Amino acid sequence: MCALLTGLVATAARAQQEDHSYYGPRLIEEKVRIPAPGGYTVAATILRPDTSGPFGVVVLNHGVSASARERARESSDLLINSAAVFARRGYVVVLPLRRGFGDTGGDMAEDPGSCSNPDYKGAEKNAAEDVMVAYNYARTLPYVDPNRMILAGQSAGGMVSVFTAGTRNPQGLVAVLAFAAGRGGDPDINPGIPCAIEPIARVMDMLGKNIHVPVLFNYSENDLFFSPKISRGWFDRFNANGAGAEYALQPAFGKDGHYLFVDTLGVRYWLPTVESFLTRHGVVFARLDQTDPERQPLLALDRVPNIKSDACKGLYRAFLESPG
Incomplete structure (x- = not known):
C-alpha cells in the first residue's frame, strides 16, 4: 500500500x-510585475484560492544559487507545490523574484562578497527591499486580509524572511516560517559546514532582539548546506535574548534534507509541524x-x-x- x-x-x-x-480546492495562478521604489519591477507569481476571500497572505521567498546562469533561470516552479499547500488553506501565496533572478533580471543585489569577509547584513538588507515590495503590494489586493500576513522561505529565502521581519517591522505580520534558513552553504566542498558561520550568527543575534512575532526554524537531519549543529547554533543565538522562536529538526530526507520543503514527498514531515505551530499561535490554517x-x-x-x-x-x- x-x-x-x-x-x-x-x-x-x-x-x-x-x-x-x-x-x-481550485486555485488560480497569475504572473504580475510589481513596481518598486527604485524604478525597477519585481516579477512575481500569485497562487490563490478561486473564491472571494478575504484571505491571509504568505510571501514565499526563494533561495540563492551560486551560479549566475541558474539565478537567471529562477522561477516559481521549485516552490509552487509548497505554495499550493498554503493556498489550499485559504492563503494568497506571493512568490517574488528578487533582483538578479529570473524575470526580474538586473544585477544581483544580495551578493555578500567574499567568504573571508562577507557582508551578510548588507546583502540581506537589499534582499529585504524586494521582499517588502511584494509584501506591501499583497496587502493592497482586494481579496486579502492585510492583517494576516506570513513571511516564509527556503534556504536564503528563509534567511531573508527572518531578516525582513526583524528589520522592517512589517504591518500585519503574524508569523515567520524559515525552512533550512541560512547563507553560504556548499554541499559539494564542505557538506553541512557553510562559510562564515559567525557572521550569520551575529546577524541572528541582531534579529532575535527585534522580532515580535512567532518564528519557526525548520531543518532536516541531513541538510548538506547547514548541519544540525550549525543550524541549532544559529537558532540559539537568535533566541538568546528571549525571542521565543521554535526549532524543528525533521528526519533525514533523500540525499540532501536541505530540499525537504520543496520536494513533494517532504510535505509529510513539514506540514504537521507548521500546522501545530500556527494553530498554537492562533493563526488560522485549515484546508478550505x-x-x-x-x-x-x-x-x-x-x-x-x-x-x-x-x-x-x-x-x-x-x-x-x-x-x-
Missing part, C-alpha cells in the same frame, strides 16, 4: 503542472475543503481503510497535498 501511495504522489505532482484543480461532506472521508486520515502505519499516513497526506 505504501509503495502504491508513493506512485500516486508522483502522478499527482505531474498533474499539478497541468491543472491546479486536479485535486482539492475540510467541511465539504464529499471530501471529509478522504481527508480523515484515521478512517481511511488499509492506511494504518504512520509511514503510510504520511505518504497519504503527501498524496492529498501534492496536486494543486
Whole structure:
C-alpha cells in the first residue's frame, strides 16, 4: 500500500503542472510585475484560492544559487507545490523574484562578497527591499486580509524572511516560517559546514532582539548546506535574548534534507509541524475543503481503510497535498 501511495504522489505532482484543480480546492495562478521604489519591477507569481476571500497572505521567498546562469533561470516552479499547500488553506501565496533572478533580471543585489569577509547584513538588507515590495503590494489586493500576513522561505529565502521581519517591522505580520534558513552553504566542498558561520550568527543575534512575532526554524537531519549543529547554533543565538522562536529538526530526507520543503514527498514531515505551530499561535490554517461532506472521508486520515502505519499516513497526506 505504501509503495502504491508513493506512485500516486508522483502522478499527482505531474498533474499539478497541468491543472491546479486536479485535486482539492481550485486555485488560480497569475504572473504580475510589481513596481518598486527604485524604478525597477519585481516579477512575481500569485497562487490563490478561486473564491472571494478575504484571505491571509504568505510571501514565499526563494533561495540563492551560486551560479549566475541558474539565478537567471529562477522561477516559481521549485516552490509552487509548497505554495499550493498554503493556498489550499485559504492563503494568497506571493512568490517574488528578487533582483538578479529570473524575470526580474538586473544585477544581483544580495551578493555578500567574499567568504573571508562577507557582508551578510548588507546583502540581506537589499534582499529585504524586494521582499517588502511584494509584501506591501499583497496587502493592497482586494481579496486579502492585510492583517494576516506570513513571511516564509527556503534556504536564503528563509534567511531573508527572518531578516525582513526583524528589520522592517512589517504591518500585519503574524508569523515567520524559515525552512533550512541560512547563507553560504556548499554541499559539494564542505557538506553541512557553510562559510562564515559567525557572521550569520551575529546577524541572528541582531534579529532575535527585534522580532515580535512567532518564528519557526525548520531543518532536516541531513541538510548538506547547514548541519544540525550549525543550524541549532544559529537558532540559539537568535533566541538568546528571549525571542521565543521554535526549532524543528525533521528526519533525514533523500540525499540532501536541505530540499525537504520543496520536494513533494517532504510535505509529510513539514506540514504537521507548521500546522501545530500556527494553530498554537492562533493563526488560522485549515484546508478550505475540510467541511465539504464529499471530501471529509478522504481527508480523515484515521478512517481511511488499509492506511494504518504512520509511514503510510504520511505518504497519504503527501498524496492529498501534492496536486494543486
